[in-house]
Amino acid sequence: MAITFAWIAVVVILVTSVGLLLVRDWRLIIILLAVQYLAMLVLILQHWPLGMATVKVVAGWMSAAILGMTRSGLPAQKFDDESIWPRGRLFRLFAAGIVGLMVSAATPGVSTIMADAGFAVTSGSLLLIGMGLLHLGITVSLLRVTIGLMTVLAGFEILYSAVEGSVLVAALLAIINLGLALAGSYLLIASNSSEDVEPEVESL
Amino acid sequence: MNAPTIWIVVPIFFGVLLLFINSQRALSILGGVFAAVLALIAQFVPLEEALRVGTFSFKIDSSLNVLGRVLVILPAEGSLLALIYGATALWFFGAEASKTATRLVPIGLMITGLMVASLAVEPFLYAALFIEMAILLAVPLLTSIYSPPGRGIIRFLIYQTLAMPFILVTGWLLAGVEASPGDLALAAQSTSMLGLGFAFLLAVFPLYNWVPMLFEETSPYIAGYLLWILPTITIIFGAGFLDRYSWLRSSSQLIDALRIAGLLMIVTGGLFAGFQRHLGRIMAYGVIAETGFSLLALSLDPQVGIPILFLLIPARALGQALWSFALTIIQDNVETLRFRATRGLLRITPFAGAAMIMATLSTGAFPLLAGFPARLALWEGLSRVSLSASLWMGIGIIGLLTSAFRSLAVVSMAEEYITWERRENLTQVSMLGLGMIGLVILGLFPQTVQYFLSELPTMFERLGR
Numbered sequence: 204m205a206i207t208f209a210w211i212a213v214v215v216i217l218v219t220s221v222g223l224l225l226v227r228d229w230r231l232i233i234i235l236l237a238v239q240y241l242a243m244l245v246l247i248l249q250h251w252p253l254g255m256a257t258v259k260v261v262a263g264w265m266s267a268a269i270l271g272m273t274r275s276g277l278p279a280q281k282f283d284d285e286s287i288w289p290r291g292r293l294f295r296l297f298a299a300g301i302v303g304l305m306v307s308a309a310t311p312g313v314s315t316i317m318a319d320a321g322f323a324v325t326s327g328s329l330l331l332i333g334m335g336l337l338h339l340g341i342t343v344s345l346l347r348v349t350i351g352l353m354t355v356l357a358g359f360e361i362l363y364s365a366v367e368g369s370v371l372v373a374a375l376l377a378i379i380n381l382g383l384a385l386a387g388s389y390l391l392i393a394s395n396s397s398e399d400v401e402p403e404v405e406s407l
Numbered sequence: 408m409n410a411p412t413i414w415i416v417v418p419i420f421f422g423v424l425l426l427f428i429n430s431q432r433a434l435s436i437l438g439g440v441f442a443a444v445l446a447l448i449a450q451f452v453p454l455e456e457a458l459r460v461g462t463f464s465f466k467i468d469s470s471l472n473v474l475g476r477v478l479v480i481l482p483a484e485g486s487l488l489a490l491i492y493g494a495t496a497l498w499f500f501g502a503e504a505s506k507t508a509t510r511l512v513p514i515g516l517m518i519t520g521l522m523v524a525s526l527a528v529e530p531f532l533y534a535a536l537f538i539e540m541a542i543l544l545a546v547p548l549l550t551s552i553y554s555p556p557g558r559g560i561i562r563f564l565i566y567q568t569l570a571m572p573f574i575l576v577t578g579w580l581l582a583g584v585e586a587s588p589g590d591l592a593l594a595a596q597s598t599s600m601l602g603l604g605f606a607f608l609l610a611v612f613p614l615y616n617w618v619p620m621l622f623e624e625t626s627p628y629i630a631g632y633l634l635w636i637l638p639t640i641t642i643i644f645g646a647g648f649l650d651r652y653s654w655l656r657s658s659s660q661l662i663d664a665l666r667i668a669g670l671l672m673i674v675t676g677g678l679f680a681g682f683q684r685h686l687g688r689i690m691a692y693g694v695i696a697e698t699g700f701s702l703l704a705l706s707l708d709p710q711v712g713i714p715i716l717f718l719l720i721p722a723r724a725l726g727q728a729l730w731s732f733a734l735t736i737i738q739d740n741v742e743t744l745r746f747r748a749t750r751g752l753l754r755i756t757p758f759a760g761a762a763m764i765m766a767t768l769s770t771g772a773f774p775l776l777a778g779f780p781a782r783l784a785l786w787e788g789l790s791r792v793s794l795s796a797s798l799w800m801g802i803g804i805i806g807l808l809t810s811a812f813r814s815l816a817v818v819s820m821a822e823e824y825i826t827w828e829r830r831e832n833l834t835q836v837s838m839l840g841l842g843m844i845g846l847v848i849l850g851l852f853p854q855t856v857q858y859f860l861s862e863l864p865t866m867f868e869r870l871g872r
Contacts, residue, residue, distance in 0.1 A: 382543035
């Protein structure tokens with residue numbers, strides 16, 4: 204039963220990660236990111252107890268909320284035209300397909316190396332890492348860069364949960380996820396500002 | 408009371424408190440004095456020994472338990488902490504004159520605390536998590552919320568973040584290699600992962616394109632601080648890997664890889680610096696070459712290389728602090744740091760110009776300056792291993808020296824009949840003067856820092872003995 208759920212989670216991850224590449228509406232992007240973290244929870248549950256695994260999804264959702272709230276406060280016109288290059292959806296689908304092929308080829312080997320983490324866990328993790336890297340490679344948009352990094356980290360966290368069950372690591376990774384979202388939000392706000400509004404700092 | 412609380416928890420909390428202060432001077436003095444006090448305690452108060460002050464007796468324990476894991480600062484690491492916090496104090500005292508104190512002091516203190524935590528955490532491979540937290544904190548340090556971030560900051564965030572997964576997975580794989588040393592495939596995989604992780608973290612060639620961008624986009628003082636503390640502590644963390652795993656230490660391929668990476672950074676850093684027409688970018692390539700020197704020191708026999716590695720630290724801290732401080736002052740007085748805008752600037756910022764040239768020369772191993780003794784020892788050690796490698800190191804140094812002389816030519820090339828009009832204030836002049844004197848003292852009397860450095864190699868169980 205657990206394995207079936209894990210494979211369903213892998214399919215969800217495939218849909219959300221490809222969706223993140225293709226979708227242009229930031230609201231949909233945030234929703235897909237939140238769903239991706241839910242699928243991540245299912246895969247982490249293969250190795251971790253519910254209590255600890257929940258930390259991941261809560262941190263992920265909080266990160267998504269931080270990014271969504273920041274983006275919602277920024278004017279629309281600045282981000283409507285995503286600076287993704289190349290822009291064609293077909294190209295991105297093709298690239299995602301190549302990532303998918305590479306993941307299917309690498310899964311058995313990586314699963315063996317990572318203490319027999321299981322094919323579902325390994326393929327879900329590698330999909331996220333691959334799609335996240337692809338995302339980072341084809342965008343300069345700050346929102347997408349942050350989401351790309353969060354996707355890579357989510358994939359890594361799934362794989363790492365198979366070999367490491369430390370509470371400290373779980374806590375630090377949750378802090379890093381939140382920190383990444385905060386850093387991304389900071390950069391998003393900064394990118395929307397102009398230098399002439401900087402207030403004078405008191406200099407004694 | 409325990410050491411991790413004093414040198415990790417307290418600085419982080421103090422940094423948070425300092426966020427509420429807006430005065431440049433107050434921040435600079437508070438942060439600088441605080442860091443200097445931590446450095447003095449680290450140097451002079453022994454750990455794990457009962458001390459009596461009047462009727463009051465106390466002992467500083469070396470460990471702190473956090474969520475089932477432990478942060479440990481060993482007594483042998485006292486001098487390293489003194490060096491780190493002493494250099495941090497140096498940066499903080501200069502922050503007021505460079506007008507960066509409001510961001511540098513509070514966030515810098517937190518970053519320093521996290522980087523010390525990365526050296527203290529057990530199991531040591533969790534250090535990658537603390538380094539990543541420091542990198543995330545560096546984002547608001549590098550860019551103001553009131554100005555759009557450049558590409559360099561985004562690349563910095565991406566490259567440094569990608570390092571963490573590689574290092575964490577490597578740590579786990581290495582344990583497997585130790586358990587079954589005959590598994591050559593696993594050994595090769597883990598070494599490759601380790602190499603990739605450190606290549607991202609240390610901005611090894613060709614992953615360093617964000618460094619020059621950062622020096623163009625942000626305050627050189629802040630970029631200089633970050634590119635001092637991150638590589639310095641990361642290299643000590645990297646040496647920890649070599650110390651713990653005997654098969655890594657004895658792997659000739661890894662030693663060759665370290666040597667080639669170091670040489671590539673020195674040669675490309677030196678040559679690119681020699682051809683730049685932007686003072687900030689010249690410093691960026693100088694910083695890249697500095698990391699190359701450290702990697703090269705790691706590639707030597709530990710008996711020779713580890714003392715050189717530690718000898719490089721104070722010279723790098725002082726040289727880089729002085730260089731970035733001088734650049735910040737220059738930047739305030741010219742339109743851009745490009746050569747065309749800095750022609751003849753010695754007439755308006757003579758001390759900053761001289762300090763910049765001296766720091767560049769020191770990085771380029773100019774005799775009798777701070778960088779010279781360590782580089783000379785490194786060159787000698789390298790020539791015993793490989794003459795061609797030492798020749799390549801020489802080419803990199805020539806590139807760095809060329810950049811220094813080109814900069815000197817540009818900044819002294821004033822139009823005729825232009826009068827001297829010094830724009831540096833007294834604080835800036837005195838700090839620059841002290842820094843230049845420090846460079847000369849470290850170059851003429853390198854034994855002055857031996858008091859701090861002599862015991863440092865013993866922090867490594869096997870490398871340093």
